[in-house]
Amino acid sequence: MLTRQYKTNSKRKRAPEEILVSRNVKQKFSSSSTTGNASASERSLTKNVAFKNVLTKASVPRRPLYSNKVATINNSALTTLPISSKPVPPRSSKSTVSQKNAATMSYSGTKIVPYDAGGNFTGKVSPANLNKAEISRLRSEIAQHKKKLAEIQQEAAECEEYNKAIEAEFSGLHDELVKVKLDSDIMLADIEQSKKQADSYDKELKVLDEQLNAMNEENNRLHKNVQVLNKDLRYKYEKIEEKKSLQESRLKQILENYNGLNSEENTRKELHNQLLDLKGNIRVMCRVRPCTDKENDVVLAKLKCSDDKRSIEISTERKSLWRTVVDTSTFKFDCVFDSNADQDQVFSEISPLVQSAIDGYNVCIFAYGQTGSGKTYTMEGDVNNLEKKGMIPRAIDIIFDKIKELEKLGWNFEAYVQYVEIYNETIQDLLGDEDKKNKKLYKDRKKTYKESKDLYKIMYNDNTRMTIVENADRRKVSRKEDMESLLRKASNRRSKASTNSNSVSSRSHGVFIFHLEGEYPIGNESSRGSLSLIDLAGSENIDKSGSTGNQLKETQNINKSLSDLKTVIQQIKDKASYVNYRDSMLTNLLKYSLGGTAKVCMLVNVSPFADSVSETKNSLTFGQTARKAHVGTASRSGRF
Ligand SMILES: Nc1ncnc2c1ncn2[C@@H]1O[C@H](COP(=O)(O)OP(=O)(O)OP(=O)(O)O)[C@@H](O)[C@H]1O
Structure with missing residues (x-):
């Protein structure tokens, strides 16, 4: 289901996180497949573990995963037992057996080697080697294994459900991620636009700064000029005031002279006209x-x-x-x-x-x-x-x-x-x-x-x-x-x-x-x-x-x-x-x-x-x- 979903979305532009998830998954799959002889169930399990790891990275609540537990089961049982492609939840720490131990198994103290003379694993024990007690014990053991298998199947079912839940959650998270990605894209575009805008503002600001500097310089120059002119003006004003008062006193003098001349002119007129009258x-x-x-x-x-x-x-x-x-x-x-x-x-x-x-x-x-x-x-x-x-x-x-x-x-x-x-x-x-x-x-x-x-x-x-x-x-x-x-x-x-x-x-x-x-x-x-x-x-x-x-x-x-x-x-x-x-x-x-x-x-x-x-x-x-x-x-x- 996840694989299909990724295929479906492969054509659209993917978010970096999504790409990361996809890469991790591929790596897991490829590493699993390159290990050579791993079984399908192992591959499935590894695959699930890989998904689990990815999900864990994608902040899915961490739960203990059961992976290697299957190896604790008798090889013969394994050949007959259906193994779920889903991961199996862990049963207990006691049942955990190392891969190494799985190579040799002991039955009631007698070592039974499941390998042929060439050293190849056969998975079968020759019935000639078994006695009745042993058969009975084996039967009871088989029963126990069956019971365990049932439990495992139960657990596998639970795991499947759990996986489904995780998948649903993953799908929801993925949708959310896509949405976030879209929002992020928009935001990135906005940021890009804003950056361009900011760049142009920066340039404008730079030009304005230069202009301001030039204006400041001009202003300073003019200010100095004004100061010089003010000084000059004050000097001229003082001179004008001096001349004004001088002219006023001269005007006063002239007026006095005028009045004197005018009275002389009046006298002349009087005499002139009196003379004419006499004539x-x-x-x-x-x-x-x-x-x-x-x-x-x-x-x-x-x-x-x-x-x-x-x-x-x-x-x-x-x-x-x-x-x-x-x-x-x-x-x-x-x-x-x-x-x-x-x-x-x-x-x-x-x-x-x-x-x-x-x-x-x-x-x-x-x-x-x-x-x-x-x-x-x-x-x-x-x-x-x-x-x-x-x-x-x-x-x-x-x-x-x-x-x-x-x-x-x-x-x-x-x-x-x-x-x-x-x-x-x-x-x-x-x-x-x-x-x-x-x-x-x-x-x-x-x-x-x-x-x-x-x-x-x-x-x-x-x-x-x-x-x-x-x-x-x-x-x-x-x-x-x-x-x-x-x-x-x-x-x-x-x-x-x-x-x-x-x-x-x-x-x-x-x-x-x-x-x-x-x-x-x-x-x-x-x-x-x-x-x-x-x-x-x-x-x-x-x-x-x-x-x-x-x-x-x-x-x-x-x-x-x-x-x-x-x-x-x-x-x-x-x-x-x-x-x-x-x-x-x-x-x-x-x-x-x-x-x-x-x-x-x-x-x-x-x-x-x-x-x-x-x-x-x-x-x-x-x-x-x-x-x-x-x-x-x-x-x-x-x-x-
Ligand atoms: N003092 C003078 N010196 C030289 N020529 C004069 C003088 N007085 C008058 N004349 C000349 O005498 C002529 C007649 O003078 P004018 O026309 O002034 O007379 P009038 O008294 O004005 O005559 P009317 O009353 O008919 O107008 C003109 O040709 C004028 O140039």
Whole structure:
């Protein structure tokens, strides 16, 4: 049964213990078989003993085995007795006879040798040698042996049962062993897997260890760097602190100096403006324009400027019956510029007023005169020519220069410009973007002014005494260079036409407004001033101009607005309770630049020609009247 079981299981993988058992069994069998002449029962017995030994190794409870006991039985009996293939349990120690003793047997003292003469074992005793007593004894002995045999058979049966039990136990143990083996295999596989896993973890760990070491080294290096940097930082921090405290003390010093300088600046402003006040709030200057190259053959009027440049004489001849009478009229002004005076000389006289605008006053400088008398030249001049630059670009230059100086003293300034023209009593923006619509509108001037009548409105701020043209472009300008292109653009947009008196005559009043807003945070001060630079359209004798149609209307509007200006200035001079600023668009726009607390400079431009004497006299008379006007004590429009 065991052999079959092993054969059955021979194909499957066997556990090492199982292999050990199998080997032991084979060895036993082979050793038994090689001993040569052992009987089948002996082989069976040996085989069982071998199994028993294996089982003993496999922890089967140890029981005494009966093996050699069979040899104690008489040889003859052995030949007849069936010998169980199973091991026989031991009977007693007395029955144990050595293998050697089994060779010779004694019967009642007579030695009976069971060997033939050749020394071969026969197993039989010759009956001739036996007597009756001996026979009887032998019979009783046989009976005894039979009895013993029965007992042995009994014991053999018991042994067989016992063996069966052992086999069953062995089989159970074997199953258990197989199960354990399977479990062990699984566990071994698991262990193998775990070992592989552990190996990979080991490798990973090794790599991580290396990385950690590298990181530790890097960390140490960085730590050292940090220490060095910290040291350096501490040193620099200390230096910065030193510099900071030094700078603070310097700043304190500078602030004290600033305040000192600012108070000096304030004193200068006060004195400057007091001086201007003494000169009068309306300052009137006269400028005689020279002849151009094309006008050499034109008869000149007799104009003579005084040496002190404060008056101008104009002489006209009138013929009576018997003689020629010379009428000379003298007009006094704050300054008179003859035809040789250049732009620079004119500007040097008006620049103090520009300074006043920075100081926070509303300043208005306008050129008045008949058509072709040099107003546009005086105010705009030639932007591209340094010498011929007019009052407007020069004022811009000086304003930005002054602003720079004041910013060094701690002031912050913002400058905004508007440039509009008043044409036929409507305002037109000269700086606005020339989009498609505007371009189209500019082509059709009638339409432009019809539309702009409602678009551009004059707005006053009664607190700051500032005037702004609503909807007209109000540009913030921070560099004088930015202004050049704006001025060119505005000049090109101005309404011009050729008249009898001027080939390029301005048909509108050009009004350039500079808003200057300053803050002095250190001293908590501020200033808000404005500078209006106006190139008026020229007054014109309608009969002389020969204008008709649209140009006639333009001339009428120009003359009317200039007349309204005269009226307003007259009313200011007369200290009238009501001043008709609203009568015309021009006076409306100049309300805060002419009256009240403003500083005004009127440049009376006159033509040098004899045929313009009448208009020249009119202009000079108006200038003189305006000079007598007192517009009140000028005051700053913003806080100072
Ligand atoms: N001081 C001057 N030096 C040289 N040329 C001058 C001077 N003043 C005026 N002119 C020239 O005289 C001409 C007429 O001057 P301008 O156009 O400035 O007159 P206006 O008073 O503006 O005329 P309008 O009122 O018709 O516009 C121009 O050709 C101008 O260049």
